[in-house]
Amino acid sequence: MKFSFTEEQALFRDIVRRFVVEQSPREEVRKVMETNAGYDPALWQRLCESLGLHALHIPEKYGGQGFGAVELCIAMEELGRGLVCSPLFGSSVLAGTAILEAGMAQDRELWLPPLAASERRYALAVDEGGGCWDAKSLTMQYTQQGDTYSLSGKKTFVVDGCSADVIVVAAREPETKGLNGITFFMVEASAPGVNRRLLDTVDQTRKLAEIDFNNASAKLLGTPGEGGSALERTIDLCRVYLSNEMVGGAQRLLEDAVTYAGTRLQFGRTIGSFQAIKHKCADLLLHVELAKSAAYCAAEAAATGDPEFSALAALSKAMAADTYVKTAAQTIQIHGGIGFTWENDTHLYFKRAKSSETLFGQPAWHRERMLRGWQI
Amino acid sequence: MASNAAELPDEQTLRTNVRMWLERNWDPDRKLVEWRRMLAETGWGCPEWPEEWFGLDYPSSLANAVQDEIASFGAIGVARSGVRMLAAATLLEHGSAAQKSQFLGGILSGEDTWCQLFSEPGSGSDLAGLTTRADKQGDHWRINGQKVWTTSAHHANYGMLLARTDWDVPKHRGLTFFVVDMKQPGVEVRPLKQMNGYASFNEVFFTDAIVPLDRVVGERDGGWSVALTTLANERRVADGMRAWGSVQAGTGGIFEELAAETRTVNEPYKWYPQRAGRPDLVISQARAADLDQDPVVRQAIANLLILEKSSQWTARRAREAHLLGRPQGPEGSLGKLAASHVARAAAEVHTMIAGGEALLAGKDGPLDGLIAEILLSVPAISIAGGTDEIQHNIIAERVLGMPKEPRTDVDRPFKDIPRN
Numbered sequence: 001m002k003f004s005f006t007e008e009q010a011l012f013r014d015i016v017r018r019f020v021v022e023q024s025p026r027e028e029v030r031k032v033m034e035t036n037a038g039y040d041p042a043l044w045q046r047l048c049e050s051l052g053l054h055a056l057h058i059p060e061k062y063g064g065q066g067f068g069a070v071e072l073c074i075a076m077e078e079l080g081r082g083l084v085c086s087p088l089f090g091s092s093v094l095a096g097t098a099i100l101e102a103g104m105a106q107d108r109e110l111w112l113p114p115l116a117a118s119e120r121r122y123a124l125a126v127d128e129g130g131g132c133w134d135a136k137s138l139t140m141q142y143t144q145q146g147d148t149y150s151l152s153g154k155k156t157f158v159v160d161g162c163s164a165d166v167i168v169v170a171a172r173e174p175e176t177k178g179l180n181g182i183t184f185f186m187v188e189a190s191a192p193g194v195n196r197r198l199l200d201t202v203d204q205t206r207k208l209a210e211i212d213f214n215n216a217s218a219k220l221l222g223t224p225g226e227g228g229s230a231l232e233r234t235i236d237l238c239r240v241y242l243s244n245e246m247v248g249g250a251q252r253l254l255e256d257a258v259t260y261a262g263t264r265l266q267f268g269r270t271i272g273s274f275q276a277i278k279h280k281c282a283d284l285l286l287h288v289e290l291a292k293s294a295a296y297c298a299a300e301a302a303a304t305g306d307p308e309f310s311a312l313a314a315l316s317k318a319m320a321a322d323t324y325v326k327t328a329a330q331t332i333q334i335h336g337g338i339g340f341t342w343e344n345d346t347h348l349y350f351k352r353a354k355s356s357e358t359l360f361g362q363p364a365w366h367r368e369r370m371l372r373g374w375q376i
Numbered sequence: 377m378a379s380n381a382a383e384l385p386d387e388q389t390l391r392t393n394v395r396m397w398l399e400r401n402w403d404p405d406r407k408l409v410e411w412r413r414m415l416a417e418t419g420w421g422c423p424e425w426p427e428e429w430f431g432l433d434y435p436s437s438l439a440n441a442v443q444d445e446i447a448s449f450g451a452i453g454v455a456r457s458g459v460r461m462l463a464a465a466t467l468l469e470h471g472s473a474a475q476k477s478q479f480l481g482g483i484l485s486g487e488d489t490w491c492q493l494f495s496e497p498g499s500g501s502d503l504a505g506l507t508t509r510a511d512k513q514g515d516h517w518r519i520n521g522q523k524v525w526t527t528s529a530h531h532a533n534y535g536m537l538l539a540r541t542d543w544d545v546p547k548h549r550g551l552t553f554f555v556v557d558m559k560q561p562g563v564e565v566r567p568l569k570q571m572n573g574y575a576s577f578n579e580v581f582f583t584d585a586i587v588p589l590d591r592v593v594g595e596r597d598g599g600w601s602v603a604l605t606t607l608a609n610e611r612r613v614a615d616g617m618r619a620w621g622s623v624q625a626g627t628g629g630i631f632e633e634l635a636a637e638t639r640t641v642n643e644p645y646k647w648y649p650q651r652a653g654r655p656d657l658v659i660s661q662a663r664a665a666d667l668d669q670d671p672v673v674r675q676a677i678a679n680l681l682i683l684e685k686s687s688q689w690t691a692r693r694a695r696e697a698h699l700l701g702r703p704q705g706p707e708g709s710l711g712k713l714a715a716s717h718v719a720r721a722a723a724e725v726h727t728m729i730a731g732g733e734a735l736l737a738g739k740d741g742p743l744d745g746l747i748a749e750i751l752l753s754v755p756a757i758s759i760a761g762g763t764d765e766i767q768h769n770i771i772a773e774r775v776l777g778m779p780k781e782p783r784t785d786v787d788r789p790f791k792d793i794p795r796n
């Protein structure tokens with residue numbers, strides 16, 4: 001729903017929230033973020049088995065739950081709130097969406113059931129260094145020899161790229177430009193010629209990889225040369241999912257800030273009784289609510305195939321990013337000295353906010369895209 | 377004791393004199409401490425200090441000229457970085473002659489490092505609400521309590537300690553300022569890890585630590601006004617603090633000693649320049665990323681530069697007023713607040729330029745992770761040395777003379793006030 005959630009959706013949110021509180025407390029997050037894999041297989045299994053989040057938006061005929069973008073956004077918001085480290089975003093959300101958008105019936109039949117059965121994990125490799133995940137600026141070209149394809153070149157910012165079994169790669173037909181010639185491939189991560197490296201990022205809760213393809217053998221996904229608009233739509237959808245994740249984190253930060261301000265005493269009174277702090281919190285609430293409205297509206301636009309969808313995706317991404325970063329910085333400020341420590345959890349959110357701000361393109365770029373989307 | 381303008385040398389003569397003295401005396405194979413002591417004796421180490429204490433009573437224009445001459449000659453200056461300069465400023469204003477002669481030399485030679493033991497778990501902004509206690513017992517004071525966020529405590533040998541000596545009077549009137557010896561059994565220091573991964577500040581626990589009676593700075597129970605001097609200097613965003621984390625290179629044994637000092641002492645402060653946002657790196661980064669012609673990036677850079685230049689000039693005005701012996705004006709608190717704005721604006725521009733790479737660390741990130749370090753260090757600037765909110769209060773109430781916030785914690789005995 002665009003302006004309100006149904007009772008079922010509200011119930012679903014409660015279930016996910018309870019799961020996150022019980023199964024992924026922040027001690028768990030801190031433990032898992034220190035590992036290279038970046039997720040806890042046992043927790044991931046429970047997330048799949050008891051909630052089925054990994055297959056939420058996958059149609060029932062491929063073994064999924066058959067829910068839409070709105071439900072996936074609810075899940076993302078709740079996971080963002082709890083800073084849950086799981087393969088959901090990289091595998092089901094990014095790669096799963098690409099397969100749904102780009103694949104033909106037989107591709108979906110081949111690749112989606114293992115995902116829906118949580119037997120295999122995928123990752124999506126698009127960006128080559130610009131950071132915007134912009135389809136038009138792709139340069140990696142595929143090579144074709146008869147029926148076999150191979151890929152060479154570098155992809156980066158691949159979410160959970162090091163722990164995935166299969167990489168969904170966007171490349172282009174030689175000699176093509178813009179959206180023309182874009183083609184999706186599936187590459188086994190263990191195939192010869194695939195070299196993966198974990199990037200050293202300060203947001204330890206989201207693992208990113210750089211992947212080198214050196215004549216790696218690739219299977220076609222969808223129709224050759226026809227993947228341009230599927231790629232654009234995939235990334236726009238992922239921007240909306242990420243926006244919802246971001247507002248979840250921002251909301252949680254705001255609650256932490258308000259709670260702390262209500263207990264910390266200085267000058268013989270709670271710091272929350274100072275208007276400087278009170279106004280700051282009220283202002284944060286304003287922005288968090290605005291960002292939520294934008295994120296929910298974009299989710300609905302994704303679900304209904306709104307013609308303005310791309311502009312709304314850009315709008316929600318810019319708004320959520322600015323809000324999350326601002327909320328995180330202010331929450332540190334409200335905590336004072338302790339907010340600058342490793343021990344306090346605020347910095348984990350701050351880092352997630354900063355890494356989300358630039359993933360799939362940063363706010364200024366999205367503001368421009370939004371205007372263009374509206375022919376302004 | 378400001379000098380009479382007639383006695384001041386003109387800048388050119390001064391520069392020549394400094395250079396001639398350096399040519400005669402600078403020797404890169406001299407011991408570092410010996411060299412700094414020599415330089416301090418001439419008054420050219422800290423020319424803005426009073427004449428009887430290692431200075432020449434120079435205004436900042438001349439003092440800067442001397443520093444500039446020493447730097448361009450390639451010689452090493454006196455130790456001016458870190459908390460030691462806050463200690464020096466405080467002692468110069470409130471210390472006894474005996475304390476000045478005991479401590480100032482070791483500060484300038486670099487032999488002593490200092491820390492500022494003010495903030496506590498229960499009181500930061502409300503510094504006067506602190507509960508570390510000092511009890512007089514015979515010929516010494518006995519200290520018990522806990523401090524926190526104490527920069528440099530892990531290597532400092534002296535600490536500026538603010539502790540409560542009277543619990544039955546209003547909070548500001550029961551505090552005493554001490555110089556405490558950090559290397560003693562009653563003092564335990566535990567480093568604290570920060571969100572940027574460094575550990576430049578610490579927790580400090582006092583269990584029956586001892587302070588001799590002659591280590592009280594100012595009056596007993598008069599510590600608040602002494603602490604205000606320390607804070608006022610801290611808020612002036614002393615150049616010395618900015619210099620932390622930077623390294624001076626050269627050839628000769630003295631530079632090896634300096635490098636060793638930098639390695640052992642300065643390691644936790646490598647991030648210090650980054651907390652100011654590093655506006656100096658913005659243009660080169662924009663060029664390197666081929667974004668220097670991007671109109672959006674250009675506007676952001678232009679805004680940053682305007683903010684940065686204006687606040688540098690404001691800081692200059694504050695320094696000038698101070699050195700001319702005029703009372704601290706509004707520029708002091710404004711400078712600290714302005715620095716927060718500059719740092720945040722710079723961090724935003726850096727993010728804009730670095731894009732997806734902004735959070736990559738080490739070899740993967742731009743400038744070997746320096747950009748990421750900027751983003752993770754900037755939050756400190758609006759907290760350390762008094763938060764932005766507190767600066768706003770000070771500016772509104774003391775500079776603009778606006779009505780004070782009604783207070784319930786100042787006119788009662790401290791022991792009756794609610795606390796954490």
Ligand SMILES: Cc1cc2nc3c(=O)[nH]c(=O)nc-3n(C[C@H](O)[C@H](O)[C@H](O)COP(=O)(O)OP(=O)(O)OC[C@H]3O[C@@H](n4cnc5c(N)ncnc54)[C@H](O)[C@@H]3O)c2cc1C
Pocket residue numbers: 264266267271274275276277333334335336337338340491492493494495496497498499500501502524525526527528577756759760761762763764765766769
């Ligand atoms: C990097 C770093 C280095 C430091 N080094 C030292 C050091 O060497 N020595 C030392 O003694 N301390 C040091 N500090 C501590 C620093 O001075 C304190 O953190 C700071 O004064 C804030 O105190 P607090 O952390 O207790 O926060 P609090 O005082 O609890 O503040 C929490 C929030 O409440 C707000 N607030 C409090 N009172 C008011 C009010 N009246 N009106 C409006 N808002 C209010 C604050 O602005 C803040 O946003 C350091 C801190 C940092 C981050």
